[in-house]
Amino acid sequence: MAAAAQPTSSNEDRPLLQVEGLRKHFPAGASRFRRNERFIHAVDDVNFTLGRGESLGLVGESGCGKTTTGKMLVRLIDPTDGHVIFDDGTGEPTDIATLRGKPLKEFRKHAQMIFQDPYESMNPRRTIFDTIAEPLQVQDIGTLVDRLDRVMEMLALVGLTPPRTFLFRYPHELSGGQRQRVAIARALIVEPSFVVADEPTSMLDVSVRTGVMQLMADLASGLGIGYLYITHDLAVARYMCSRIAVMYLGKIVEIGDTEEILRSPQHPYTQALLSAVPVPDPTVSREAVKIKGGVTTLINPPAQCRFYPRCPIADDYCETNDHPPLERKGQEQEVSCYKA
Amino acid sequence: MSGYPLLAVEDLTMHYQTRAGEVCAVDGVSLSLERGQSLGLVGESGCGKSSLALALLRLQPENAQILRGKVLLDGVDLVSLSEEEMRTYRWNRIAMVFQSAMNALDPVYRVGDQIIEALEQHSNAARQDMVDRVGELYKLVNLSPNFIQRYPHEYSGGMKQRAIIAMALACEPDLIIADEPTTALDVIVQDHILREFGNIRKELNMSMLYISHDMAVIAEVSDVVAVMYAGKIVEYGTAEEVFNKPIHPYTRALMSAFPSVTGEKHELATLGGEPPNPLDLPSGCHFHPRCPFATDMCAEQEPPTVRRGDHWADCWNPPED
Numbered sequence: 001m002a003a004a005a006q007p008t009s010s011n012e013d014r015p016l017l018q019v020e021g022l023r024k025h026f027p028a029g030a031s032r033f034r035r036n037e038r039f040i041h042a043v044d045d046v047n048f049t050l051g052r053g054e055s056l057g058l059v060g061e062s063g064c065g066k067t068t069t070g071k072m073l074v075r076l077i078d079p080t081d082g083h084v085i086f087d088d089g090t091g092e093p094t095d096i097a098t099l100r101g102k103p104l105k106e107f108r109k110h111a112q113m114i115f116q117d118p119y120e121s122m123n124p125r126r127t128i129f130d131t132i133a134e135p136l137q138v139q140d141i142g143t144l145v146d147r148l149d150r151v152m153e154m155l156a157l158v159g160l161t162p163p164r165t166f167l168f169r170y171p172h173e174l175s176g177g178q179r180q181r182v183a184i185a186r187a188l189i190v191e192p193s194f195v196v197a198d199e200p201t202s203m204l205d206v207s208v209r210t211g212v213m214q215l216m217a218d219l220a221s222g223l224g225i226g227y228l229y230i231t232h233d234l235a236v237a238r239y240m241c242s243r244i245a246v247m248y249l250g251k252i253v254e255i256g257d258t259e260e261i262l263r264s265p266q267h268p269y270t271q272a273l274l275s276a277v278p279v280p281d282p283t284v285s286r287e288a289v290k291i292k293g294g295v296t297t298l299i300n301p302p303a304q305c306r307f308y309p310r311c312p313i314a315d316d317y318c319e320t321n322d323h324p325p326l327e328r329k330g331q332e333q334e335v336s337c338y339k340a
Numbered sequence: 341m342s343g344y345p346l347l348a349v350e351d352l353t354m355h356y357q358t359r360a361g362e363v364c365a366v367d368g369v370s371l372s373l374e375r376g377q378s379l380g381l382v383g384e385s386g387c388g389k390s391s392l393a394l395a396l397l398r399l400q401p402e403n404a405q406i407l408r409g410k411v412l413l414d415g416v417d418l419v420s421l422s423e424e425e426m427r428t429y430r431w432n433r434i435a436m437v438f439q440s441a442m443n444a445l446d447p448v449y450r451v452g453d454q455i456i457e458a459l460e461q462h463s464n465a466a467r468q469d470m471v472d473r474v475g476e477l478y479k480l481v482n483l484s485p486n487f488i489q490r491y492p493h494e495y496s497g498g499m500k501q502r503a504i505i506a507m508a509l510a511c512e513p514d515l516i517i518a519d520e521p522t523t524a525l526d527v528i529v530q531d532h533i534l535r536e537f538g539n540i541r542k543e544l545n546m547s548m549l550y551i552s553h554d555m556a557v558i559a560e561v562s563d564v565v566a567v568m569y570a571g572k573i574v575e576y577g578t579a580e581e582v583f584n585k586p587i588h589p590y591t592r593a594l595m596s597a598f599p600s601v602t603g604e605k606h607e608l609a610t611l612g613g614e615p616p617n618p619l620d621l622p623s624g625c626h627f628h629p630r631c632p633f634a635t636d637m638c639a640e641q642e643p644p645t646v647r648r649g650d651h652w653a654d655c656w657n658p659p660e661d
Binding site: 061062175176177178205206207208209210211213214232233234235236238239259262272273274275276277278279280281282283286288289291 | 384385526527528530531532534535553554555556557559560562579580583584593594595597598599600601602605608609610611612614615630
């Protein structure tokens with residue numbers, strides 16, 4: 001990239017993405033006759049960084065806001081509030097939370113997304129070539145011949161070989177694993193700086209899943225792509241991500257080095273989540289998960305700790321005070337809990 | 341008590357007629373299940389595990405045909421029963437919890453009424469007794485009785501699944517077939533439901549056939565494990581034997597491909613290729629194109645059964661014992 005801004009030392013140190021106070025509040029139950037006063041706090045004051053070429057796992061139960069967070073980073077959803085400072089080291093750092101028009105379209109080259117369901121995320125009437133070349137077409141990159149070459153290259157890269165035989169097939173002719181490889185090729189063809197991968201392997205069979213996981217990990221290290229890897233499966237996150245962030249009801253409750261968190265989870269929610277993961281060993285009997293009840297409502301939640309209603313160690317202090325801030329507990333570990 | 345196991349499946353074979361050709365979804369499956377035992381059936385999508393479950397209940401779709409084999413429940417062959425007779429077995433003796441059971445509740449009726457409707461189909465008890473029974477069932481699956489009079493949309497996913505389990509237990513069946521009942525649920529909810537399943541099973545001395553693609557869940561719920569690949573059971577044994585000393589290369593590949601959150605972080609092995617196309621199954625051992633130990637023999641002839649006590653697998657090249 002020629003038009004690079006003068007690299008300064010502070011620029012070098014900046015992470016690829018710096019997320020500050022990110023929020024998304026969806027209106028709940030608004031209608032033409034009623035002004036809306038109720039909001040679903042899907043993502044509420046989320047802060048984290050994603051380094052260049054780093055993969056960060058965002059884990060949590062369904063409805064905790066992980067997909068909403070991911071979609072805001074690629075601007076498929078507009079944030080209600082907060083900043084996402086993007087700096088790939090080649091230009092001025094920009095706040096992508098408020099981009100519009102041309103700069104936004106320009107940014108889309110740098111940020112791509114891979115969706116969960118390879119059966120739903122592809123147009124059944126478009127060939128594999130059309131599907132993978134679409135980002136180039138949208139961004140108006142290259143001639144048709146160039147695009148063909150690039151698509152062939154990408155197909156080979158994601159292991160769909162020989163590429164020629166896949167070019168003009170349709171999604172229904174491919175298996176789930178092959179489709180997910182097509183989705184990866186489509187995301188990577190514009191050489192993005194980061195990819196939001198939303199449960200990319202959860203619909204795949206075990207024997208196919210590891211292949212796709214391996215491919216994504218190899219491509220990340222080979223091409224220096226950062227991943228925000230969204231998953232509900234801690235075991236998958238362990239293999240894909242060097243750091244993980246645990247989300248609960250719109251808040252990050254624990255973030256840090258993957259192995260450190262798995263070895264000594266500090267937040268009671270992380271502990272519960274870990275203890276609920278089944279162990280593939282019939283001789284092991286796990287202890288019962290300690291937390292009670294189901295996920296509480298996200299509509300205008302009280303200021304207290306989000307986990308308070310289900311927390312096994314909460315006390316009066318937790319009830320009367322605001323949601324605890326993230327505080328450093330271990331070497332690389334930050335936890336949002338008064339009692340941890 | 342009779343000398344029969346509760347359920348014995350012998351050489352069950354079921355084909356689907358499709359426009360593209362004949363698909364052998366269940367291929368000579370034999371199993372047996374003792375009273376109170378739980379059998380975990382593990383396999384990938386399309387391997388025929390759900391088809392097997394449907395065949396056991398004779399609920400297979402119209403284009404499917406049971407070609408041969410027996411399904412013996414307490415020694416009675418369900419395959420040879422008339423549809424009328426079969427109906428007295430379903431729900432009373434064998435109940436099923438389907439994969440997408442959560443969506444099986446009718447949104448416009450109260451959940452309690454739907455359970456009563458199921459009861460009415462299968463018993464002649466008085467209305468009040470049935471209402472009481474629903475209350476008992478709710479207690480059994482840890483649902484608040486306040487929810488009996490509520491509608492499905494007021495339930496969370498986990499609660500719906502509990503209500504469906506309550507419905508399956510309504511007639512105190514001897515055998516419950518659970519087809520991926522927790523797949524769509526979060527781990528914490530899954531944990532609660534698996535525990536409840538276990539407790540209820542013990543309490544009622546019920547047998548269970550638990551179908552899942554998730555090795556870890558199978559390890560937790562099963563006494564006996566059957567591994568299915570391309571319509572066939574390829575390995576069978578107690579959970580300890582299958583998990584600690586797997587014989588079949590497919591079972592071994594599944595285990596080493598499975599990421600774990602506990603213990604050392606081991607390299608995940610990748611099994612090459614894709615599950616076979618059921619319209620065009622490989623010759624010999626169906627697994628041979630993906631098998632790291634395959635020899636010429638594997639492509640030519642069906643593998644023999646290797647027996648180590650009650651634990652067996654179909655393989656030409658089993659590992660040393």
